[in-house]
Amino acid sequence: MNDAVLFLDGDKCVSCYNCVRACPVKAIIVEENSAVPRIDEQRCIACGNCISACSYTAISAVSNMEAVEQLLKQEKEVAAICDPSIAGEFSDVRDYRKFVSMIRRLGFSFVCEVSFGVDLVSRKQAELCQNLRGKTYIASHCPVVNMYVEKYVPQMVGNLAPIVPPAVAMASTVRKYYGQHVKIVNITPCLGMKKDNVRYGDSARIDAFLSFVELRKLFEKYDIREETLEYSDFDEPLGCKGSLYPIPEGFVEACGLSNSLIEGHFLSVEGKTDAINVLKQFSKHGNEFNSHLNIYFCKGCLMAPGTTRGQKFLRHNLVTDYSARRIKTLDKEKWKENMDRFSNKSDLVAFYRADDKRLKTPSKQQIMDAFALLGKDEKSKHTNCKSCGYDTCTELAIAIAQGIASADMCFSYAQKGSRIFNNQLKSTKEELVKVQSRFDKLKEEFGIQKNTNGELNRSLSLLIHHIYPGIAIINSEFKVVESNAGFIEILGDDAKEIDEVIPGLIGADIKTLLPNEMLNHLEYVIKYAEDVINKDFEYNDRFINVSIFSLVANKSVCMIFRNLYQEEERPEEIIHRVNDVIKENLLQVQQIGFILGEGAARTEKMLNSIIKTYKEQIGQR
Numbered sequence: 001m002n003d004a005v006l007f008l009d010g011d012k013c014v015s016c017y018n019c020v021r022a023c024p025v026k027a028i029i030v031e032e033n034s035a036v037p038r039i040d041e042q043r044c045i046a047c048g049n050c051i052s053a054c055s056y057t058a059i060s061a062v063s064n065m066e067a068v069e070q071l072l073k074q075e076k077e078v079a080a081i082c083d084p085s086i087a088g089e090f091s092d093v094r095d096y097r098k099f100v101s102m103i104r105r106l107g108f109s110f111v112c113e114v115s116f117g118v119d120l121v122s123r124k125q126a127e128l129c130q131n132l133r134g135k136t137y138i139a140s141h142c143p144v145v146n147m148y149v150e151k152y153v154p155q156m157v158g159n160l161a162p163i164v165p166p167a168v169a170m171a172s173t174v175r176k177y178y179g180q181h182v183k184i185v186n187i188t189p190c191l192g193m194k195k196d197n198v199r200y201g202d203s204a205r206i207d208a209f210l211s212f213v214e215l216r217k218l219f220e221k222y223d224i225r226e227e228t229l230e231y232s233d234f235d236e237p238l239g240c241k242g243s244l245y246p247i248p249e250g251f252v253e254a255c256g257l258s259n260s261l262i263e264g265h266f267l268s269v270e271g272k273t274d275a276i277n278v279l280k281q282f283s284k285h286g287n288e289f290n291s292h293l294n295i296y297f298c299k300g301c302l303m304a305p306g307t308t309r310g311q312k313f314l315r316h317n318l319v320t321d322y323s324a325r326r327i328k329t330l331d332k333e334k335w336k337e338n339m340d341r342f343s344n345k346s347d348l349v350a351f352y353r354a355d356d357k358r359l360k361t362p363s364k365q366q367i368m369d370a371f372a373l374l375g376k377d378e379k380s381k382h383t384n385c386k387s388c389g390y391d392t393c394t395e396l397a398i399a400i401a402q403g404i405a406s407a408d409m410c411f412s413y414a415q416k417g418s419r420i421f422n423n424q425l426k427s428t429k430e431e432l433v434k435v436q437s438r439f440d441k442l443k444e445e446f447g448i449q450k451n452t453n454g455e456l457n458r459s460l461s462l463l464i465h466h467i468y469p470g471i472a473i474i475n476s477e478f479k480v481v482e483s484n485a486g487f488i489e490i491l492g493d494d495a496k497e498i499d500e501v502i503p504g505l506i507g508a509d510i511k512t513l514l515p516n517e518m519l520n521h522l523e524y525v526i527k528y529a530e531d532v533i534n535k536d537f538e539y540n541d542r543f544i545n546v547s548i549f550s551l552v553a554n555k556s557v558c559m560i561f562r563n564l565y566q567e568e569e570r571p572e573e574i575i576h577r578v579n580d581v582i583k584e585n586l587l588q589v590q591q592i593g594f595i596l597g598e599g600a601a602r603t604e605k606m607l608n609s610i611i612k613t614y615k616e617q618i619g620q621r
Helices: 018-022 049-053 065-073 096-105 115-130 143-152 154-159 166-178 192-199 212-221 248-254 272-288 312-329 332-342 364-374 393-402 411-466 485-491 493-501 516-528 571-620
Strands: 006-008 059-061 078-082 110-113 183-187 208-210 266-270 292-296 470-475 480-483 532-539 542-552 556-563
Touching (some): 018 049, 065 183, 065 208, 065 212, 110 115, 110 166, 115 332, 143 192, 166 183, 192 208, 248 266, 248 292, 516 532
Parallel strands (some): 078 110, 078 183
Antiparallel strands (some): 470 556
16 A cells, blocks of 8 residues: 555645644655645655645645445445544534444445554553553554654654554454454544554555545435434444543553553653654653653544544543443443453554654755855844744755755745846846837838838739730749730630630649740749740740749749730830839849848847846746
8 A cells, every 4th residue: 555645736835835834844845946845755754734734725635535435346345443533523423323324324344443442452551551660661552653753763663662553453353353354444533544554464454544524525425314324333342441542641541540640650742742842852861751651643633634623622522421421331241351352462563663764964064055045144134934834044944955945935035036036027028128119110111011012013913914015924833923915815715715714814824824845944944043035936826035034033933925926116125124123023022021031130139138038047046
């Protein structure tokens, strides 16, 4: 089973770093050049503090709902083992027996209490305490505490009581009671148990987990309501005082030991701050402690991250009331028989090992380098605003040196960078306005030239149609673009008939209209942009003089046809005038190309300058 129990959705994250602040082991890190944090699964202890700290629901627990539904669809028997905290969570269900029926309706073959597992674990813990030989134990019933000790106080691993958590003890018991084939689903508010489960196997394994929040979702999905169901009790084996387990002092009472400050065997501690502090103090001053440690990383299982938001003391009262009613009706002889049957088994033994995840303290120079990056020094410009998720600027500098934080997390650093960026952005905006102005001017000039070119084209077309020699404008695809009546006349009767349908033969393929000898010259002019002047051809019983001029290199040409059997007035003058018109048109086209090329070059230069500025800004950040 994957030990990742938390998921951080980068799309929802706003980089407020509340999760960094809430994480007691700084397992939520922000890498260089990334504003979005990520969860380091190797350092995470699945305490779930980050979930409640995130106002944007960017962090959530990895759900087992689908896995549970798949298990329940199989033909194998599946048992639900329920944490005693259900009494505080499901106060809206009037009778716990209705709650059991609701769970059965989901498809579970057996519904058992983890409270019997607590009874087994607490008896084992009591034996350790009563056979005291000078060693102080840390009760190992809280998986989060166990992982914290292994990773961050590894020198105290030997003080962890070698006992499995209650849910593991219950899983093993259920399989011994109902068969090794039974699948186990733990209904629990604890995320730590989901992560810690990878260390257990065989009969002690738990196949899937459901938080109380997820259980409510399944009830809603399948429309399961208590008013439609009859009573149903938990399956054997039933628990006794283990039902008080959600309350820190309740575990001590389940052990059958005193909570007296003078005669008591345990110092009970709850909440992440006190839990960490007592472990730190115990690691330094263990010889001064005269009692064992009963530590809950949450404020009791009543307030664990798998519950809905609720009121602690109201839940405290609900749990004690539920426990009192359960113990009152319990068959004590049957309970003792089950306790004797399943106690003192090797299944209850756990071995905890050091898994040191403490980060190396950076050198003074590394810390100073981090301060320099932040624009601070060792003693000044410290705001200690905590917006980065660390209590002091010094802690942030150390975290940067350790590689688990980024300078961008610092509010003052980010503000300074924002001001620089805004100034650069303002300057760039001004440059863009100038470029836009020049572009608009160029666009206007292009519009003028385009209109002028259009007028020239219209003038050329009129000229072509009003002179006697045959004239045709041909494009690079050998299509007729423009022609006059003289051209149609030279081509003959067939062309005249086509002209009636397609005036001027516009779009016609010139290759179908001219002999190959003429076409060879035409192809030459189009390909090499070299004019062919005064070539004589025999065509349709006529003697034709042809001149071919390049208008736009490799794009279009002009062909002038003269019927040498007809008398014309000063044909050389006509040709001269046509040449003048063509050359003037070519000059205009060249001028337009020059203006567009120069403007494009200026625009490209300005845009490249802007791109370079942005890249430099990004590189500096």
